[in-house]
Amino acid sequence: MTLPLQTRSAEVRLQGVGKRYGQIQAVKPLDLVIEGGTLVTLLGPSGCGKTTLLRLIAGLEQATEGQLFIGGRDVTLLPAGERNVSMVFQSYALFPHMSVLDNVAYGLVSSGLRKREAHVRAEATLEVVGLKGFGTRLPSEMSGGQQQRVAVARALVLEPEVLLFDEPLSNLDARLRRSMREEIRALQQRLGLTVVYVTHDQAEALAVSDKIVVMRNAEIAQVGTPEELYTQPNSVFVATFMGEANHIRGRIEAVEDGVARVALDALRIDLPARGMAPGEVDIVVRPEAVRIGPDGQGGMLPATVSRATYMGSHTEYYFATPVGDLFSLGADRLARRMVGDAIGLHFDPEGVVLVRP
Amino acid sequence: MKARPMRFAGSTLFFWTLAAIGTALVPWHMQQDGLSAGGLMALGQQDPEAASALWQAMAHGRFWFWPVVACLVLALPGALPAATASRRAGFLLAGGGLGLAAIVAQGLAIGVMGWSFPWLETTFGELGDRQFGIGLGACMAFIGCLVMLTDGLALRGLFRGDRFVSGAVGLLVASIVIFTAWPVLTMLSQMFTPRGDLGVGAALADRLFDRKIWGLACLGSSVNCGVFWNTLALATSTATAATILGLCFALIVTRTAFPAKRAMRLLTVLPIITPPFVIGLGLILIFGRSGVVNQLVEATFGVQLGRWIYGFDGVFLAQVFSFTPTAFLVLIGVVEGISPTMEEASQTLRASKMRTFRSVTLPLMIPGLANAWLVVFVESLADFGNPIVLGGSYGVLSTEIFFAVVGAQQDFGRAAVLAGIMLVVGLCAFLLQRAVVGRRSYVSVTGKGDAGLQQTLPRPVKIVAFAVAIPWAILTVTVYCMALAGAFVRVWGRDWTPTLSHFRRAFAIEWAPDGRMLFSGGAWHSLFTTIELAATAAPITASIGLLAAWVLTRQRFVGRTALEFSLMLTFAVPGTVIGVAYILTYNIPPLEITGTAMILIACFVFRNLPVGVRSGVAAMSQLDKSLDEAAITLRASTFRALTTIVLPLLKPAIVTALVYSFVRAMTTVSAVIFLVSAEYEMATVFIINRVINGDYGLAIAYCAVLIVLMMTAIGLINLLVGRRKLGRRVAAAPAALPVGGRA
Ligand SMILES: Nc1ncnc2c1ncn2[C@@H]1O[C@H](COP(=O)(O)OP(=O)(O)O)[C@@H](O)[C@H]1O
């Protein structure tokens, strides 16, 4: 199938880019490369500067420090209209007084295209997002998901080098969110677009991204593929943000051939050392990696069941242990435990990561 | 994507050309007999006054135009698209900035008597030449240089590099400076003019510490106090009374099931459509010497009630009638803004209704009440119509200023001192108001109250509210009816024969022998002038107001807060002050527009700008900001985003701003009274002159016509714009209206 759109994805490179509003440092100077043709999400809690970073790339804000390159061109001082990027807004920002077709054609007309030609191309782009024949409607006459697609079409039609999304799915209901994110991902891969995607939902980020940039307090906490971030977080913050996790502290007793022997009370586990030396260490344990050992066996982490919630397919437990409280999912493959039971715990090394304290 | 085609119109080169034509080709000065098509080509004119600046410098030895010419030459490389941005910026900043300075400096330095300042004469010797006010050429050059300067700033990266925003801010700043700051400062400087054999300091002290201003004689005897105390006493009592009345109305309308609530709300429209003397006239017709009450009392008891209505009591009464609706309007918002959940919380904590009202509702309303009080205080301070009609010997600042200017002594120094005092009081009230309303900026004041069910009033409060408000509402209606009835009887108090003769005298239409209509009534001329000028001013007011609102709400740049603050400050200048300031500033070069339509239009525009700004801000804050941002990321220029996205979505606000600035221009009197001329007479001034001559019938007939006209105008917008679009809540529509600064 031939696509009516040319794609001209470009790499985005940020060198020491930062933004300050008076006293507030909304984005601390940071370096980041977004490769062409990939989908990169900016993930982080509310207020950490994701939107600001996205708007810096869009040109809606001007960086107070650093330089920004798109496709190798220095665009730091260029206004939004001259950057060859498009943006899909959280509220979609469809022009309510214009038909869907006029909305999609708006950017083309702004760029100096004749209206008729603009309409032909807008029509073709609407077809790409599956909205053929909806051109004469007003945005208010469409459903949330359809409006979202119009917003995508309106951004796509300009054949941008970079497409930006600011929490595009936050106005949709849960089910639609799931299918729209698949659609956006499919479209990005089909057209080979460079996409920067802002979200605060880690599940969404894991599902769509080639790479995730986790942000915290106006800084980048970690950059990596979804798997890297999940399995090898470099901080407790990233680990807990990427999925449910227990955070406890332990000691590395010895390191040998890149394997660390970690002591947690009576329990000993061998884990990838990730370059750490013996001493205190932060340990992140996924709830699904907590296991209840056979009764009476030694060398376990002694624990008491402090709460047990039956969830049908599994039971959620809270354990009190000498190293702190632990939360677990489906720890009892064998038998259900009751509150107050004294047991021993061990961990599946797959779900345990050492993090530099 | 194709590069946008470079257009000439609107480019920097366009504005350079504008400035160049203004300097080289068209007459620099204002032409006495207007500008003819032939006179437009002013290069090579014999008469220096009709020549262009370049020609005046070349052929008539007016060396002071050479700097202007030089600056334009300097700016040219910056206007050509060839050079790099930073080099262009340098040329534009230097050429445009110095050009502006040169234009202003020559205008201020050289007037009709040669050098304008003695120190220039002592430095450079006698000039032996002179010049009159600036005209078309100078305006073109000024605008050209201004835009070159702002373009230079944008090229330097200010205003996010946006030429349009930079130009808009430049325009706003220039117009605030030219039409508010400069006149006010000029007026204030008049305080220091020496008088007789008194020096500067002595003259100022003599004027400033005048017993007629500060005297406290009234405390001991029956003599009047100084005007300052009179004004303060009047404003304080009016504000207090109107706030209490307004609160009663607001409580009834928002917190009871009173069946005539909607009719009550109509009361809020009254101050907007009422010409300023209707209430005063109504009171005279009721309580005046030949008023209804006086006649009845005299006929029944044989007692003469006398002239008590002329003085403090009358003005106070009239002002309370006039401004209660204003307080009402402010307080509706306040009462509705109180979150019902607070009161509900109090009641769940076992507080009685009365206790809830006293300990929760009332304290929450205090900032709002204080705000309403200050709004009325300022209105009373600036009011001119009521005191002039009813004041008698009870002088207040606004009327004293008027008599200082038009009276036999023509003492501008005194007028300036009085206006200065008024300005200080007005600004204090304004600063207090800002403190009371909180640190919320002007832009964010338009918040919405919580949704939810409003609590009903406790019984005692309800009884008091009704007992106060209902009689007052009836009285208000009576005063209006009486006032209007006066238009239909021959001579009020003496000859009660019903007649339409007043209307005939004012608005007679005759047919000339050749079949043309002749508007032979005495009022037609001023009515047409008023409508024409108000209609000219309205679109200008709306455009500048909306532009200001857009810049303030949507743009972030260095100095935005300062711009916002100075704009608000100009709104706080009382009308009388503006009137005096305008005649003092604009009756001499460089901007000699006294006696023209221009001065009236400028006055309307800058007096009514709050309407435009406020309705713009209110509408803009309901418009998702990402809409304009979306347009910008879609390659639209800022100007295109504004015209294709923001303006179409602001249509209701635009129409509202248009109509209300039109209507307010028609009812304003305090500033305008100083600025009218025989050619440009305004309806309100015509009316006041009839009142002063005791011709109440005609005055009232005219007022009636104005009221009908303005109700039609307001009715039309409601039809055109529709209520739905103005906001969900009924109160949303009037809330967008300006409050304060009407007089
Ligand atoms: N226009 C602004 N003026 C001042 N501070 C701002 C502005 N925009 C954002 N901020 C601040 O910058 C920080 C980051 O905001 P934002 O990028 O919107 O966060 P996120 O999108 O991650 O929730 C916040 O602390 C916010 O208060």
Ligand SMILES: [Mg+2]
């Ligand atoms: Mg955000």
